[in-house]
Amino acid sequence: MAKIELKDVRKVYAGNVEAVKGVSLSVEDGAFVVLVGPSGCGKSTLLRMVAGLESISSGTVQIGDRVVNDLEPAERDIAMVFQNYALYPHMTVRKNLEYGLKNRKMAPAEIARRVDEAAKMLEIGALLDRRPGQLSGGQRQRVAMGRALVREPAAFLFDEPLSNLDAKLRVQMRAEIRRLQRRLRTTSLYVTHDQLEAMTLADTLVVLNAGRIEQAGSPMEVYERPASLFVATFIGSPAMNLLPLGEQGIPGLTAPEGLFSRTRPAETLGIRPEHMRVVDGEAPRPEEMRFDLTVSGVEVVGAESFVYGTLPKGGSEIAVRVPGYSHAEPGTPLTAAADTSYLHRFDRETGRRI
Amino acid sequence: MQKAVFPNKLLPYLLLAPQVAITLVFFYWPASQALYQSMLKEDPFGLKSKFVGLQNFAQVLGNPDYLNSVRVTVVFSVSTAVLAMALALFLATAAEKVVRGKGFYRTMLIWPYAVAPAVAGLLWLFMFNPSMGTFAYLLRDAGYRWNPLLDGDQAMLLVVVAAAWKQISYNFLFFVAALQSVPRSLIEAAAIDGASSTKRFWTIVFPLIAPTTFFLLVVNTVYAFFDTFGIIDAVTGGGPAQATQTLVYKVYNDGFVNLDLGGSAAQSVILMAIVIALTAIQFRYVEKRVHYA
Ligand SMILES: Nc1ncnc2c1ncn2[C@@H]1O[C@H](COP(=O)(O)OP(=O)(O)OP(=O)(O)O)[C@@H](O)[C@H]1O
Ligand SMILES: [Mg+2]
Numbered sequence: 022m023a024k025i026e027l028k029d030v031r032k033v034y035a036g037n038v039e040a041v042k043g044v045s046l047s048v049e050d051g052a053f054v055v056l057v058g059p060s061g062c063g064k065s066t067l068l069r070m071v072a073g074l075e076s077i078s079s080g081t082v083q084i085g086d087r088v089v090n091d092l093e094p095a096e097r098d099i100a101m102v103f104q105n106y107a108l109y110p111h112m113t114v115r116k117n118l119e120y121g122l123k124n125r126k127m128a129p130a131e132i133a134r135r136v137d138e139a140a141k142m143l144e145i146g147a148l149l150d151r152r153p154g155q156l157s158g159g160q161r162q163r164v165a166m167g168r169a170l171v172r173e174p175a176a177f178l179f180d181e182p183l184s185n186l187d188a189k190l191r192v193q194m195r196a197e198i199r200r201l202q203r204r205l206r207t208t209s210l211y212v213t214h215d216q217l218e219a220m221t222l223a224d225t226l227v228v229l230n231a232g233r234i235e236q237a238g239s240p241m242e243v244y245e246r247p248a249s250l251f252v253a254t255f256i257g258s259p260a261m262n263l264l265p266l267g268e269q270g271i272p273g274l275t276a277p278e279g280l281f282s283r284t285r286p287a288e289t290l291g292i293r294p295e296h297m298r299v300v301d302g303e304a305p306r307p308e309e310m311r312f313d314l315t316v317s318g319v320e321v322v323g324a325e326s327f328v329y330g331t332l333p334k335g336g337s338e339i340a341v342r343v344p345g346y347s348h349a350e351p352g353t354p355l356t357a358a359a360d361t362s363y364l365h366r367f368d369r370e371t372g373r374r375i
Numbered sequence: 376m377q378k379a380v381f382p383n384k385l386l387p388y389l390l391l392a393p394q395v396a397i398t399l400v401f402f403y404w405p406a407s408q409a410l411y412q413s414m415l416k417e418d419p420f421g422l423k424s425k426f427v428g429l430q431n432f433a434q435v436l437g438n439p440d441y442l443n444s445v446r447v448t449v450v451f452s453v454s455t456a457v458l459a460m461a462l463a464l465f466l467a468t469a470a471e472k473v474v475r476g477k478g479f480y481r482t483m484l485i486w487p488y489a490v491a492p493a494v495a496g497l498l499w500l501f502m503f504n505p506s507m508g509t510f511a512y513l514l515r516d517a518g519y520r521w522n523p524l525l526d527g528d529q530a531m532l533l534v535v536v537a538a539a540w541k542q543i544s545y546n547f548l549f550f551v552a553a554l555q556s557v558p559r560s561l562i563e564a565a566a567i568d569g570a571s572s573t574k575r576f577w578t579i580v581f582p583l584i585a586p587t588t589f590f591l592l593v594v595n596t597v598y599a600f601f602d603t604f605g606i607i608d609a610v611t612g613g614g615p616a617q618a619t620q621t622l623v624y625k626v627y628n629d630g631f632v633n634l635d636l637g638g639s640a641a642q643s644v645i646l647m648a649i650v651i652a653l654t655a656i657q658f659r660y661v662e663k664r665v666h667y668a
Pocket of ligand 1: 034035038039040058059060061062063064065066067214
């Protein structure tokens with residue numbers, strides 16, 4: 022078990038591509054930290070620098086009490102689960118699990134004990150004599166986990182380990198990874214571009230954008246108080262509704278007196294779909310904003326529906342969550358309301374939260 | 376696999392016809408001619424020939440020269456195949472590590488393949504000819520008694536090196552492609568699993584390129600058997616004292632130089648049988664140990 026500490030880590034690839042632009046991050050001993058961000062934001066690069074598969078251009082990476090910048094991957098006491106699993110195709114599952122232990126000249130009895138234990142934990146006991154080619158995607162995923170588990174490393178590194186699975190299996194494995202990590206309390210750094218996976222797995226969620234950390238915090242913190250426009254739209258589905266606030270307010274939006282009167286830099290307002298409701302003739306309350314929309318579409322998810330509507334004069338499209346089944350007809354007018362306490366306000370220039 | 380259904384019953388046979396015709400004309404016809412010829416014996420003036428059954432075969436197999444040639448062929452083929460493949464694999468792994476000038480390096484290594492066997496033989500002959508070769512001169516200067524014209528082992532070494540050199544490029548190309556097809560993440564996983572780079576090569580990379588290695592083994596053996604005639608002829612002419620006379624060379628020598636057509640044909644037939652057997656063995660036994668991913 023160990024803490025992972027990154028200090029101002031940078032990565033410049035050949036051709037002056039700056040993939041990671043100064044990231045400082047600490048993963049506490051036993052914590053589950055999830056790095057999330059759009060494709061190409063440098064998540065894998067960051068993880069691979071921790072693993073030792075990619076050189077570190079500047080800054081330091083510390084695992085436990087050692088700075089590991091110049092250590093080989095094998096010396097860093099980490100195990101990694103790859104997106105494509107990277108199982109050795111010519112070896113049986115058992116050999117795959119044993120490989121890392123044999124290389125470390127571990128006693129055969131201890132190797133057998135660990136393999137058995139991992140096989141039991143992951144329910145892959147019946148597969149030990151098969152080759153990876155004879156396994157399903159989910160089984161391969163388990164074996165890849167097993168290979169990391171038997172090492173009993175100081176930290177687990179995961180690079181999108183579930184993205185090759187179908188939706189149902191992904192949810193199942195997600196829960197399993199969470200359960201295992203809780204049980205073993207091994208420090209884990211997990212990379213994904215799936216915000217749902219990130220929200221459900223993380224102790225600490227780190228949102229990465231273009232090689233920089235946008236925000237780090239508990240999933241609920243990040244969800245409820247996004248630090249920037251980027252985070253606001255990246256986390257949550259459907260994304261937060263955004264409304265650029267102009268000189269004359271926003272056409273079609275009625276807000277309580279004085280809400281937007283402060284002299285400020287240009288602002289963008291944000292409000293999540295689930296904080297909005299459809300008004301059905303009742304009188305406005307004082308702390309409420311009202312939106313005059315024209316329905317543009319309806320998305321029925323099952324337990325809930327999302328009604329999309331546009332503000333007048335070519336205004337923004339706004340999603341409103343409606344419990345159950347919505348009967349809204351495209352083209353008809355609709356009034357939606359939201360409590361002002363749910364409003365997020367961002368500086369349009371810098372994108373930061375106000 | 377899906378079964379193709381042709382509207383016309385004749386069409387599939389017509390489509391196959393050219394391939395069948397080529398095989399018939401260039402393989403079955405000469406092969407049957409050789410088989411027929413191998414059972415004939417010509418009179419000393421080459422005017423008449425008579426049917427003698429398996430007598431030619433008995434004569435060939437009872438001849439100590441022939442058995443010597445078998446031994447020479449085995450030594451020559453195994454050495455050539457092993458040397459050509461080992462060096463090519465070494466160069467291919469080195470080429471993987473080259474960062475700058477990869478293309479140039481590869482192109483340079485492919486050139487020898489464009490050289491005709493006899494010319495390759497001549498190149499090596501010139502370099503190592505005891506009376507005028509540069510390297511022969513250097514070797515003698517270094518105190519080594521170099522004379523492949525007299526020393527059978529040295530002659531063998533020279534033809535093996537020349538034959539292998541010619542084949543390295545070909546093997547190199549295949550090994551480079553095979554190495555590139557090994558997923559990088561496997562090697563990274565092995566690195567995290569604590570395997571040194573040598574260990575990674577032997578436990579991960581080598582087993583994964585085994586299909587290519589196996590394929591090259593077949594190709595190189597066949598090459599050493601059949602395609603090295605030009606090299607041997609140019610470098611040693613089968614000498615000294617038949618030390619480099621391989622089976623194919625002997626077929627040529629007995630048939631065209633000594634004009635023993637029946638004996639030569641019998642040798643060809645034996646040679647054909649050997650190659651068929653060899654290939655069958657390779658596929659049956661070696662391939663079983665090969666993992667096709
Ligand atoms: N070997 C490399 N050489 C040059 N540039 C690279 C290299 N690897 C990655 N990059 C660049 O660095 C940036 C970050 O890449 P990285 O693989 O870390 O993204 P990622 O966040 O993992 O994306 P994804 O979600 O698609 O996996 C990208 O712009 C990519 O093009
Ligand atoms: Mg990635």
